[in-house]
Amino acid sequence: MPDYTGALDLAKALGDVGYMADDSLATASFLAGALDKPLLCEGAPGVGKTSLAKALAKVHGTELIRLQCHEGLDATHALYDWDFAKQILHVRTIEAAAKASAQRLDATRLDDELHSLPFLLRRPILQAIESSRNEGADAQPRRPVLLIDEIDRAGDEFDALLLEVLSDWSVTVPELGTIHTPTPPLVILTSNRTRELHDALKRRCVYHWFSQPDAQTEERILAHHVPASSQALRAAVVRAANRLRSQTLIKPPGTSETIDWIRALAALGISELDEAAVRSTISAVLKDADDLSGLSSNSLVDQ
Incomplete structure (x- = not known):
């Protein structure tokens, strides 16, 4: 596993795998790993919270273990079952x-x-604990990245369950005993903030709020995902997306939607964002019928 001397090294490594992290995010990510604390990422959908976990797994050369949260999530889905x-x-x-x-x-x-x-079904949290106990070729703990995605979709009961696990990174299976790791996995918690998380859970985390990246950073992200696209087209897509974000939409586009947009344009061989191009590809950006019905295509293109 890489041994970073600071946040700048981590920011560069993330950039090398195509994830653009600003100083604040790179510092929060570095501190979470150095202090063995989860990183709680909050922000609107589509701004790169989940992608951060994927990028960290690539940077560290380890596996990504994902727990997708949902209503009614309990120990049999998060820890273990038979x-x-x-x-x-x-x-x-x-x-x-x-x-x-x-x-x-x-x-x-x-x-x-x-x-x-042999009969134990290891769910994501137990998988991460067991994987963290294993050593890599350099005799160091493997420390997988555990992504607990959209934790706000689960209930308060799951916050309490997770709090118990985070306190000592162990899972007790009554029939087998306690499974513990002295080196916790790298943990990323994401939340779209549809509900407030328990204060005790927040206190155990390093926190980062994800805002929409500035235009220059977003253009760099698009360049990474569709390198064949022109700088002029990328700039036009970002300007159009920002015009959409300034409107009162039910589901304003995030960076993931701008990536989808420029990919759609590339797939259709479109090199200029004019009114016809907007009409033919807007379904890659807006995902709500009311947002689409109130859209004026010519308001999104440069006059």
Whole structure:
């Protein structure tokens, strides 16, 4: 795993894999790793929160383990569960063998077998803990990147569950004991801020608010994703996107939408953002019927 001497080194490494991080984000990312704290990323959709976790995994040369949050998320989805289908198959196999040999089943032994590691389903958090215990070729902990995405979609109960795990980076499986890692994974929490997270959870994190990048940075991002596009087209797309963001939209476009937009233009062989080009590709940018119905194509192009 790379040994960074500071945030500038990390910013350069992120740039090398195509992620443009400003000084503030690079510093927050560096400190999260150095202090063994999760990095809580909040901001509007499409501004690069999830992409940061993917970029960090590339930079560190390690795996990305993703937990997509949703309503009703609980321990069986986040920590571990038992493979019931495999357990049932094992029971039937043991029963058939016992019947064939006219032997009596040892219920205690069978229960121990059913709740052993081969039957354990490792969910993302447990996967990350176990992976962090493993060493790479340099005899250093592998430290995967654990992305807990859109945590605001889960309920307050999940905040409490996560808080317990973050306190000592261990998961207790009653039938097996406690699984612990002394070196936690690199943790990225993302939130679109549809609800407030628990204060105790926030206190355990390094925090960064993602705002929309400035025009110059956004153009650089587009250049990375569609290098064959012209600088004039990239600038026109960013200006048009910023005009959309200045309007009262239900779902204003983020950087991910501008990337989709210039990719759509490239796929159609369009080199100039005129009114016809806007009409044919706007569905890559606006994803709400009301936003589309109130759109004036000529208001987005340079006059």
